Amino acid sequence: MQRMDSGRTVLITGGCGFIGTHLATSLSGQGFRVVVADLAPWPDRLVESVRLDIADFPACTEVMRAVDPHVVFHLAASSTIDSAYHDPHGSLVTNVGGTINLLEAARLGASRLERFVFSSTDKVYGELTGDAYVESSPLEARGVYDVGKMSADTLVRLYGSEFELPTAILRLCNVFGPGDPNTGSRIVPRTLSRLFDPAGPQPPVIYEGSIAHGRDYAYVTDVVRALTTIAFDRRAVGETYNMAPAAHRTTLDLVEEMIDQSRRACEPHDRDRADAIRKNGYEVVHGHGMPRALERQHCDGGKISALGFRNVVSMSEGLRRTITSSMREFGIVPESDDDRCQTA
Missing domain, CATH: 3.90.25 (UDP-galactose 4-epimerase; domain 1)
Structure with missing residues (x-):
């Protein structure tokens, strides 16, 4: 990956999770000041770490003001369909309430904010009826996890349009790679x-x-590249992108x-x-x-490809x-x- 402009601060919620760990390691290696906000501790001293429950609005506000990031990557979530199904209230409090807490904290307390990047999902579209989802396809989520992420996705776009928060959304497909601890569900x-x-x-x-269920898949380091693409490309402000799949299986x-x-x-x-x-x-x-x-899911990745992104x-x-x-x-x-x- 090409080295980005260093000297800026990024805040990664859920940075101790599967994708967050890869993202934090990548950005730290490029010279960014990386602050991970998570309920779990960061395992080493390569990045800064702060304990945060995103369901706690005062804590979100305090962290946002203290860190004052240039870029927020919001990855923290109740991240599996199974966990959401078995604890719908907890999942929605985290995925919907946590997102509104961070958006409002960023609006009030992030004076240097250049981008608020939200990790959404292709499940916001619901069952695929045509050839592929495009970013303007109707959002028809139906499950607990799916509806929670769709609601959060909508809130991010609301804060972008109504309050001019510099947002960008990446709707992920199924992400795989080393270090995924979700052996019970993924x-x-x-x-x-x-x-x-x-x-x-x-x-x-x-x-x-x-x-026979069909899903898109992308390798985790390519997902990191996609997230950083929409975080640092000026054309991505206010935009929503599908993750370009590496393959469909x-x-x-x-x-x-x-x-x-x-x-x-x-x-x-x-x-x-x-x-x-x-x-x-x-x-x-x-x-x-x-x-x-869902039986069929498949994303058209043409929009993010127009930014120069390609899976490698x-x-x-x-x-x-x-x-x-x-x-x-x-x-x-x-x-x-x-x-x-x-x-x-």
């Missing part, structure tokens, strides 16, 4: 946690009814691809595990007590990096292994 880390279970490979789980195709790549990655290091991964295949289970899922990590390469990272995590490949283990 398909890539869930699948890899089973394939590389230290006790022996387990068959990946596919929920009945979701086998059905659930079944993705799981089969991960099984095949994982098997081949294991063969030089653990032939028995590789053979077991091949023999186990996958398991289809009932999805009782689960939220309803293909789906296959992104999976290779993620798989190797998981193999390291579970001790199948040592940290000192060759350059096949690179994840960035």
